Structure formats: C-alpha cells, structure tokens
Amino acid sequence: MSVQRLTIVVAAFDEARALPVLHPRIAAVMDVLAADGLEARVLYVDDGSGDATWEVMQGLAAGDARVALLRLSRNFGKEIALTAGLDLVTEGAAMILDADGQDPPELIPRFVAHWRAGFDDVHGTRLSRDGESWLKRSTAHLFYRVMQRLAKTPMPADTGDYRLLSERALAGLRQLRERHRFMKGLFGWVGFNRIAVPYARERRIAGRTKFGFWRLWNFALDGVTSFSTAPLRLATYVGVLTACGAFAFALYVIAKAMMYGDRVAGWPTMMAVILFLGGVQLVALGVIGEYLGRLYEESKQRPLYLVSAWHPAPGPGVLADR
Numbered sequence: 001m002s003v004q005r006l007t008i009v010v011a012a013f014d015e016a017r018a019l020p021v022l023h024p025r026i027a028a029v030m031d032v033l034a035a036d037g038l039e040a041r042v043l044y045v046d047d048g049s050g051d052a053t054w055e056v057m058q059g060l061a062a063g064d065a066r067v068a069l070l071r072l073s074r075n076f077g078k079e080i081a082l083t084a085g086l087d088l089v090t091e092g093a094a095m096i097l098d099a100d101g102q103d104p105p106e107l108i109p110r111f112v113a114h115w116r117a118g119f120d121d122v123h124g125t126r127l128s129r130d131g132e133s134w135l136k137r138s139t140a141h142l143f144y145r146v147m148q149r150l151a152k153t154p155m156p157a158d159t160g161d162y163r164l165l166s167e168r169a170l171a172g173l174r175q176l177r178e179r180h181r182f183m184k185g186l187f188g189w190v191g192f193n194r195i196a197v198p199y200a201r202e203r204r205i206a207g208r209t210k211f212g213f214w215r216l217w218n219f220a221l222d223g224v225t226s227f228s229t230a231p232l233r234l235a236t237y238v239g240v241l242t243a244c245g246a247f248a249f250a251l252y253v254i255a256k257a258m259m260y261g262d263r264v265a266g267w268p269t270m271m272a273v274i275l276f277l278g279g280v281q282l283v284a285l286g287v288i289g290e291y292l293g294r295l296y297e298e299s300k301q302r303p304l305y306l307v308s309a310w311h312p313a314p315g316p317g318v319l320a321d322r
Contacts, residue, residue, distance in 0.1 A: 005092030006033065006112065006164075007068075008042040011081035012099035016052040018204070019044070019099060023060050023067075026097070026105045030066060038112060039092075041313050043068045045085040048075035061311060068313040073306040079181040082161065084305045086170060095164045100204045103162035110197055111164040120169040120192035124162035128200045153188045156196060160184065168192065177304065179297045235284040242280050 008026060012019060023042075030040040044057045044067065054071055061067040072084060086094055093115055095108055103124060114122040161183060165173065172190040 004038050004116075006038055006040045006095055007089045007092065008040065008095045008097055008105070008108070009045065009082065009085035009089065010042060010097050010099050011045040011047055011078055011085055012049065012053055012057075013047040013075060013078070013081070014049045014051045014053060015099040016049070016056045018101055019053065019056050019060065022099060022101045022105070023064070025101075027064060027066075029105045029108050032109060033112065036109070036112075041066045041068060043070060043085050043088060045081045046071040047078065047081035048072050058311075061313075065314050069309070069311040070307065071309040073308045076305045079183050080305050082183055083181060084307070086165070087174060089170055091167070093164055093166050094170055096161045098161065102201050102204055103160075104199065104202060107197065107199055108164075114195050114197065115164050115166060118193060119195045120166040121187060121190070121194040122164040123156060123159050123187070123194065123196055124199050125156060125196040126158045126160070126201045127198050153185050154191075155184055155188045156194075159196070162199075163187065166192070179302070179304065180294050181304075231287045231290070235287045238280055239284060242277065 008030075010019075010022075010026075026042055030042065033040045042064075044060070046054045046057055046069070048071075054069075057067075057069050057071075061069050068088075070084060070088065072081060076084075082096060086096075093112075095111060097103055097105055097108075107124070111122045111124075165187070169187075169190050169192050172192075173186060176186050176189065
C-alpha cells in the first residue's frame with residue numbers, strides 16, 4: 001500500500017514575526033498526522049519579502065527536516081505565490097494555510113479525514129472573523145454574496161484559501177495558467193467532490209495585515225472580471241435605459257414646444273443632462289477597459305513567476321527537486 005502524503009503550503013510576505021509562532025503549531029499537527037500513517041511536509045513560499053522572512057524560513061528548515069523552502073524573485077502577490085507553491089506538489093494532497101495564523105492548523109486532521117473519505121476540495125467556511133472590524137466583515141459578507149450571484153462558477157460563501165486539495169484537483173488547477181488569478185474562483189472552477197469544514201477564524205498571531213481596503217477593492221474587481229461578464233452586460237443595459245430616457249425626454253420637449261411655444265430651456269437642466277450622459281459613457285468605457293486590460297496582460301504570455309531559490313525538504317518526501 002502506497003504512503004499517503006500531504007504538503008502544507010504557506011505563502012508569506014513580510015511575516016518574520018508570525019512564522020516562528022506558527023511553525024511549532026504546524027509541526028505538532030504533522031506529528032499527529034505521522035502517528036496516523038500520513039507523511040506530511042510543509043512548504044514555505046517567500047513572496048519577495050522585504051524583512052527577515054527568508055532568514056526565518058531558513059532557520060525553520062535547519063531545525064526541521066520536513067520543511068521545504070521556495071523563494072520568488074520578487075513580490076508577485078499572494079495568488080501567484082500560492083500558485084508557485086501548489087505547482088510543486090505533484091504527489092499527494094496540498095493543504096493551504098495562511099502565514100498569519102488566523103486559520104488554525106490544529107483543524108488540519110479534520111480536513112484530512114474528509115480527504116480520506118473521498119473528497120477532493122475540503123474548504124474551511126468561516127463562522128466568525130475574530131479581530132476584524134465591522135466594516136471589513138460586512139464588505140466581505142457582501143462580496144461573497146455578490147460573487148455567487150454574478151459568477152456561474154460555484155463559490156461557497158465565507159470561504160477563503162484555507163482548504164485541502166486532492167491530487168487530481170491539483171492536477172486540474174495546474175492547467176489553469178491565467179495571469180489575473182482569483183484563486184477562490186479557480187478552486188471552484190476545478191470542481192470535483194467538495195465539502196465544507198465550519199470553523200471560527202482567529203486573530204492574527206503577529207504583525208499587521210497586508211490587505212487594506214484599497215487592495216481588497218482591487219482584489220474584488222479581479223474576482224468579478226475574472227469570472228463574470230455581468231459588468232459588461234450591465235453597461236449595455238444602462239446604455240439602453242439611458243437612450244430610452246433620452247428619447248422620452250426628447251418627445252416631451254417636442255410636445256411641450258408644440259403646445260406652449262419654444263422657450264429657451266434653462267442652463268442647469270441642459271448641463272445636468274450632458275454631464276449625466278457623459279458620466280454613463282465614461283463608466284461604460286471604464287468597464288470595457290478593465291476587460292481589455294486583462295486581455296492585454298494575457299496576450300503577452302509572460303511566466304506567472306520566477307524562482308530565486310528552491311530548497312526541497314532533505315528527508316524522503318513529498319517534494320522533488322525542481
């Protein structure tokens with residue numbers, strides 16, 4: 001009987017303070033999994049950090065033979081860093097874990113149990129989000145519901161990257177090489193057997209979040225434009241409704257002139273109509289530009305990322321030489 005293998009993929013950017021706190025928890029979970037007959041490794045991906053994250057990772061690898069390290073040539077963003085890590089997992093399953101410790105590694109055995117039962121995508125669904133503001137919780141709640149309405153790809157609500165993917169789910173994911181990567185949508189697109197693991201999200205264990213509201217807004221735009229053409233359709237509908245409104249207003253002006261004479265209309269009314277129509281046109285052009293820009297990025301066919309350093313785990317392992 002072949003040995004089951006699991007790679008815990010942790011993408012980090014400027015997490016030098018969090019990783020020394022997180023790794024002992026991961027190591028304890030790997031000990032539990034080993035006792036249950038599962039060969040586990042952890043792969044840390046340094047996404048071009050500007051602090052001592054890489055040095056901290058090297059220290060963790062020196063003290064634990066189950067640690068593999070991957071360093072990207074610069075900061076490519078979390079979605080690309082996750083892709084780089086998952087690309088290296090060619091045997092067994094992969095467990096995605098955030099470096100901030102908000103997703104508890106102690107729940108990994110529950111994910112593994114579902115995987116062993118035959119599920120390909122075991123995803124954590126947040127019941128609560130401790131340590132986050134009311135505004136962030138509300139906007140996140142709204143975002144997931146909007147995405148469910150707009151996208152044809154199934155995306156479970158209140159579900160992030162905290163998940164376990166089987167070998168065939170990873171193989172399917174490796175075939176998706178688009179540049180603007182909205183991983184939550186890509187996980188849903190792959191499909192296969194899925195099940196949720198409800199959990200309470202914890203506070204960040206150290207450091208500060210890298211996702212401010214501006215970055216989250218751009219992240220939401222990437223999600224919508226990557227998996228839905230609804231904004232383009234909405235621009236069409238707004239244009240049609242505006243044209244119908246303008247035609248109705250023109251009929252009203254003509255009828256009024258025929259009945260009461262042609263008196264000069266007021267300047268504010270004319271400017272309001274001109275500015276409204278101009279604004280609608282600019283919004284429609286902006287929506288088209290978002291999609292056109294993504295086509296431009298895809299057409300250049302640049303590699304998703306470049307690797308600066310790769311250190312596989314020294315023990316018998318999940319990860320082979322790159």
